[in-house]
Amino acid sequence: MEALIQGKLVGPLPAKERTAVSLFDDLALVEEEMARCMKCGNCQAVCPLYKETLEETAVARGKIQLAYAYLKGEIPATNILAEKLLFCLTCMACVANCPSGVRVDTVVLAARAAMVREKGLPWVKKIIFQGLKRPWLFDTALKTGRRLQPLALRYRPEIQRCHPRFPIGLELRRVLPPLAKRTLKEEFPEVIRPVKPRARAAFFTGCLENYIYTDIGRAVVNVLLVNDIEVIIPRDQHCCGIPVLVHGDVPTVREMAASNLQIFQRYNFDYLVVACATCGEAWKHFYPQLLANSFQGAAARVTAARARDINELLLEIDYRRPAAGLPLKVTYHDPCHLVRGQGISNEPRQVLRSIPGLEFQEMKNAGRCCGGAGSFSLTNYNISMQVQAHKVAAIKATGADTVVTGCPACRMQLEDGLAQAGFSPRVLHVVQLLKQAYARSEVRSERREVG
Numbered sequence: 001m002e003a004l005i006q007g008k009l010v011g012p013l014p015a016k017e018r019t020a021v022s023l024f025d026d027l028a029l030v031e032e033e034m035a036r037c038m039k040c041g042n043c044q045a046v047c048p049l050y051k052e053t054l055e056e057t058a059v060a061r062g063k064i065q066l067a068y069a070y071l072k073g074e075i076p077a078t079n080i081l082a083e084k085l086l087f088c089l090t091c092m093a094c095v096a097n098c099p100s101g102v103r104v105d106t107v108v109l110a111a112r113a114a115m116v117r118e119k120g121l122p123w124v125k126k127i128i129f130q131g132l133k134r135p136w137l138f139d140t141a142l143k144t145g146r147r148l149q150p151l152a153l154r155y156r157p158e159i160q161r162c163h164p165r166f167p168i169g170l171e172l173r174r175v176l177p178p179l180a181k182r183t184l185k186e187e188f189p190e191v192i193r194p195v196k197p198r199a200r201a202a203f204f205t206g207c208l209e210n211y212i213y214t215d216i217g218r219a220v221v222n223v224l225l226v227n228d229i230e231v232i233i234p235r236d237q238h239c240c241g242i243p244v245l246v247h248g249d250v251p252t253v254r255e256m257a258a259s260n261l262q263i264f265q266r267y268n269f270d271y272l273v274v275a276c277a278t279c280g281e282a283w284k285h286f287y288p289q290l291l292a293n294s295f296q297g298a299a300a301r302v303t304a305a306r307a308r309d310i311n312e313l314l315l316e317i318d319y320r321r322p323a324a325g326l327p328l329k330v331t332y333h334d335p336c337h338l339v340r341g342q343g344i345s346n347e348p349r350q351v352l353r354s355i356p357g358l359e360f361q362e363m364k365n366a367g368r369c370c371g372g373a374g375s376f377s378l379t380n381y382n383i384s385m386q387v388q389a390h391k392v393a394a395i396k397a398t399g400a401d402t403v404v405t406g407c408p409a410c411r412m413q414l415e416d417g418l419a420q421a422g423f424s425p426r427v428l429h430v431v432q433l434l435k436q437a438y439a440r441s442e443v444r445s446e447r448r449e450v451g
Helices: 027-035 048-053 061-071 078-086 093-097 104-119 125-131 136-154 206-211 215-224 250-264 278-291 296-306 311-317 346-352 381-398 408-420 430-450
Strands: 002-006 008-012 153-156 161-164 199-204 229-232 273-274 306-308 329-333 400-404 426-429
Touching: 002 229, 002 311, 027 061, 027 104, 061 104, 078 104, 078 296, 093 104, 093 329, 104 250, 125 136, 136 153, 199 250, 206 215, 215 229, 215 296, 215 311, 215 430, 229 278, 250 278, 250 296, 250 311, 273 278, 273 296, 278 296, 278 306, 278 408, 296 306, 306 311, 311 346, 311 430, 329 346, 329 381, 346 430, 381 408, 400 408, 400 430, 426 430
Parallel strands: 199 229, 199 273, 273 306, 329 400, 400 426
Antiparallel strands: 002 008, 153 161
């Protein structure tokens, strides 16, 4: 195993650092996990993909059997097998409902990684992942894209969203947000200080908040400042790498994890705050696993202990409750990687219920996957929208005028599904509503002072 310095492979680790490989490096390490599956079929009741396809290979039990047969050499590494293993939302609904506690998501990711080690990646993925691990290239591509996007995307002002003009790997009916005119890192200095800071938070923006949903990023910064938290936005930070991990490219995601960790280690902070469910799971869970056997293993664990989703951080610091209300009827969608990946469900609801005037209406099956799952919705758009249809129906039934979630990727998926259904309530992040309530509180306070 090679050492990682500043995101680059620099040679073999010292002998004392060469410990057992991780499950991402050896499928045999999850054999015991596979053996715990009782083949009871309880996963069928909760798997969103099985409900749409009724195919055994779509459900957890079937995937575990495929992975086990591949491990034992009973079936070869073929493109068909790779497709079956990739046909998974990794929503962890099966994990949450498994009577044996089988970590199906772990088995699936380990099997995908094993397939890539044997067969390699398709050339398209190689190109994309090589771009993701080179931040300057990725940043340049997206900044160029924001200038050229009118050529590829048709803007619809009535919904403030776009449709693809051409079938360029995207469904023409798909509804997309445009790239922001300025990135979040262009909007703010690297360090933003309140008058009397009581703590310091390093903000991992992720890709969507930096390049598309900058309104979420602004809300994070402003809400933290209202609560006297100094905010650091490291300039060199880049993609968390989880889109690479879910496709089995372990060396690349390990390099990206090491690079991000090295970047954030330059700063002194009390918390590492995230507002994206997937990015939060990356820092809390995947980075310590990926880097456990490198010299950065201890640092990864320390940083993971400081990582907080914005909702849990607000409660931990006893955030300022807004004085003014928002006359809205809202419902909340639980992102898979937040509710099951990080165990965060009550926190966002507590924040919402602390806003005066806000009527909260729980939707049916709020934790059911919206069907996005990152790149899954790109490669399996039709089935993704079938899964999404259940979420749209649940939202409609609440009568809410605002849909709230804790992840920008879910926001993108929900906006698409709702718009196509002809039902377009606003879709916002929890922290955006809190920011709005703070702004109304300040206006009310100024009016009182004038009066």
